[in-house]
Amino acid sequence: MHIETIVTRTDAGATTQIRMDGKELRKDYASWNDALEEARKLELVNTAEAAFGAFGAFRSARLK
Numbered sequence: 001m002h003i004e005t006i007v008t009r010t011d012a013g014a015t016t017q018i019r020m021d022g023k024e025l026r027k028d029y030a031s032w033n034d035a036l037e038e039a040r041k042l043e044l045v046n047t048a049e050a051a052f053g054a055f056g057a058f059r060s061a062r063l064k
Helices: 032-041 047-053
Strands: 002-010 013-020 023-029 058-063
Touching: 002 032, 013 032, 023 032
Parallel strands: none
Antiparallel strands: 002 013, 002 058, 013 023
16 A cells, blocks of 8 residues: 655645545644644654654655
């Protein structure tokens, strides 16, 4: 299964998009840190990716 996670800064905070098997889920957050923390807790990104994400929007793709 291929999972792509995209976390993007927005004027209102941040948005996380998850794409897998032709489907897409999206969630808005009040802050960038909230989006990164939830993505890390759900293991959509690892701690290093979350730390790197502190510098801006990023994309993570992995096979599960």
